[in-house]
Amino acid sequence: MNKTMTLVTIVTEGLLKEQLIAILRRHGATGFTITRTEGEGSRGIRASDWEGPNLRFECIVPHEAAEQILQDVGETFFENYSVIAWLTEVAVLRGDKFGGDRK
Amino acid sequence: MNKTMTLVTIVTEGLLKEQLIAILRRHGATGFTITRTEGEGSRGIRASDWEGPNLRFECIVPHEAAEQILQDVGETFFENYSVIAWLTEVAVLRGDKFGGDRK
């Protein structure tokens, strides 16, 4: 059986990398992936900042932690940075069935 | 509270970049991300075209706009290009709560 979890995806400016990793860890995320991406934001006023490489973070956590990560990201970055973040319900391969030490 | 929206993901040949951005904008997408990817398509006849760098577009829009984007992408590209596109229901961080100007 797979386990229902929540995928958190955050796309933002590269300079926020360490701060974002700190937020993910604070809410119990033990693994994440980071992908380089480019994009164009919806705020005319910040369009020039949004050009160029951005980072797309993904981590999978329990639903409650996911909600808290989004809240934290919003409060910390939304006023001053280009950031978009969303949650997707997913079914995750469970490590404990296969000898892994992940829960 | 987060807002339920639809994530549109489109993976296609790099040469379609500007045309795809035009379709996204026509349907009201004000932001999107583009990631380089490689892939292998399902059409034997076009396998050679599908090798090499492709682009993965993502944008988040209301559900109705998402359906229209898919329809438009299908009608415009499906006959002659390698393209796969899908919709995912997601919960998006709302900008208006945090002083952002996004709705």
Next chain:
Amino acid sequence: MNKTMTLVTIVTEGLLKEQLIAILRRHGATGFTITRTEGEGSRGIRASDWEGPNLRFECIVPHEAAEQILQDVGETFFENYSVIAWLTEVAVLRGDKFGGDRK
């Protein structure tokens, strides 16, 4: 009308690329995308292996095939490699409506 399918996402070490492609094909996946990513895993013991470039595989298949791919990935790699894999229900653009030969 779009078709409900299952998106399989697998993030793992780059060296498993060919083996992973073989698993996807064995379960009927005829197309997939691969994106370079970096990440940090949840297993302290393997943290050093998990640093550096990883690969993020995506393919879209019927739900039953998706479950089998996850099971196979778990049995083959979970004990000895850093791997995370998840399923997302998505609505896919149907090729047969637009003159494409994909079903």
